[in-house]
Amino acid sequence: MKILIINLVILLCLNQKVMCDPFFETLSEHFNNIAISMTKTFSNIKYHMSQMFSPPESPVPPPPVQPTTRQYGEFNYKRTYNDFVEKTAAENETDIPEYINLKSEPTALMSTPQLATLHGRRMESHVINTKDGYLLTLHRISPKLDNTLNNRTIILHHGLLGSSADWVMLGPTKSLPYILSDIGYDVWLPNARGNYYSRGHIKMAVDSEEFWRFSFQEMGEYDLAAVIDYIRSVKNSNDLIDYVGHSMGATALLVLLSTTPRYNQYLRIGVLLAPLAFMSNVDGPFKALTAMALNPPDQLLKLIGRKEFVPSRKMPKWLALKYCKGPLLFCCNPLYFISGGIPQDITTWKVSFLARLLYHVPAGGSTDTMLHYAQIVKSGKFHRFNNANDQFSLNAVTVPMALFSSSDDWLATIPDLLRLYFSIANPIDHYIIRGKNMSHTEFVWGANAEELVYKKVLDFLDQGIKIFSGSKSNEISDLSFLSLR
Template sequence: MQRIQEGRSGGGGVLDKNKQPVLLQHGVLVDGITWVVNTPEQALPFILADSGFDVWIANTRGTRFSRSHLTLNATQPEYWNWSWDELVEYDLPATFDFLSRETGQKIHYVGHSMGTLIALASFSEGKLVDKLKSAALLSPVAYLSHMTTAIGVLAAKAFVGEMTTLMGVAEFNPKGEAVAKFLHSLCKNPGVDCYDLMSSFTGKNCCLNVSTVDLFLKNEPQSTSTKNMVHLAQTARKGLVSKYDYGREELNMEHYGQRKPPIYNLSNIPRDLPLFLSYGGRDALSDVGDVELLLDSLKFHDGEDLTTLFLKDYAHADFIMGVNAKEMVYNALIAFFRRH
């Protein structure tokens, strides 16, 4: 994790131990740097720090800052034997435990894309909620069956069965040769514009400037596990938020004691847990139809504890890199945190 303890006004060299901690969790195929490619006036972590929060930026396992391991290294297939289930079961709780010990306080959470999926799954299982003040979910991803990104739909169809390695590669490295070949094969399909891969995945973002996108592309994308991509593809194909499907009943029995993988029941999320959801009309990954399914599973949430903000011109990347995201999203998000 990286930490920003002080805003630009500073505190005369004296750190305020009572500042409210905020944890930022990025999505898939990127790392924590995506939060800070904009200027300090436009990037959420800096805006939060300037607003008096104690900011922590997480980096998912397998990305550049989180590749260490006690016994394995990233060249071994075993290192990559995980999906977002493990992020729900181990990584997010460990992060929360660490922050709780370090700060002695409950935590505000901001997730984007897969960072919202792992949070929602955790909350539905009763994890984290005792250490949480509130959660803001940007481009929330839970259900994926409506996604309109052509390349995403094709990838979801390609990742079938137990294909936990791609051409024998357990690491899904977008800059590696195996993944480049895989993407090239998808690019031959009509409707996929591989000259603008970012828009092909995210939808047509309204509000990114060229220098931000250039900086983003210098630093991203990052690796994840092929198994994680398979799990996300299963989520898209099945229209369910469930644990990883091993593809054969006997393997599921071995792992779960049942023939089908257990479902994360999102209606189990505590009704009094303050949630802020912001989603966009042009988002090809977090499609409005899927967000509506998510909101339906939260329909019994206490009214004052569920805030939604819809932006018709926003697509997936606008929420973390949009030049006007402060005015459009972050001011409302900070006001929500202050209320809770």
């Protein structure tokens, strides 16, 4: 009967002037889901048959999931981004009435590719898999101008509890990916495991506890390694890659380069915005986690989540009121609650930007990630999860690095960044922003980010281009034009 109805509708569409695009999109998606399901079924059968006829000591692994490239129109973000946000929207609206007006803003529930399309940009979505089986979404903005920088490649990695959307929040003219694309960069925006664009695994269910047993350690060792390998493969090039990482995005790079030094050979320069490595001088509510970081009690895990960190995307109101001063919209936001920089007056903010910000942030992450940072705060060392004696070897990080910090940042403090500066092998500069109300999140989507941060980032990239022109080496020979501020 279903086949007969489908045939009748197709005949009607072919012979009458009827708009059937939605029908064909649904039909296409339906058959695509069937094909994916059948493929997975046969792969599982093949795997289990191999298990039955192979010796126990050498089981045959399941077939690897090949990376795929999809254009924006082919990727079903309705099931990933919108559902992720909408499932808690009603609850937020009940407790915080301001959410009702924000949700009605057209861009509030748009995904990163949808925002890019709105901004007049062409964005690709690539799905890649890591060595430990996580499926990650990697967004790409091709250069707007041809051969301006010989199609130089750059990775922009989001920060703590963030996503690729963080980089395009400022709109079509002030967002760093667009600025870089306009001058010829091939821009790649990774999404770390656990955020709403990277919630998949070839074996584990997303709602299982084992799926969420990761921290920034795995993001560096597996996620970022997979991203760099994939980009080099797609471009079929050995050209060095530039890297800009904010917050946790900087942490992931330091982990990768210290644990797998060969990746130092693939990068030309690293620009770290408010990097989180040494964190002895952290201020604010995050300090309260440090005493319980190694053996968190059940009461704490019940409050912040055993798997995903604050899965409701909203801090309890009583906790927000106790530790935070400012609009409840921000105090109840887990990222703003932890990182500080709560705006006291939002009347000058555009409603559309406020809606994008509060519906995109936080984008999700694991509780283990937060506990790992808390352990670092407590130990005063940059070390592996649950092991303060196993420190990351920062002297193995040889990529030239420029560090950014702010006097108003609770998490990435100036003294801690000075310690990082003298711990890596090839520091370029430590650029400090003083007295500008530049909090931890303002480095990416702050109103003054373009003027205070991005222009200086471009200076570092430009100077790096001149230094490394005609050379494959990533060693800096003359740093006289830069100074420690």
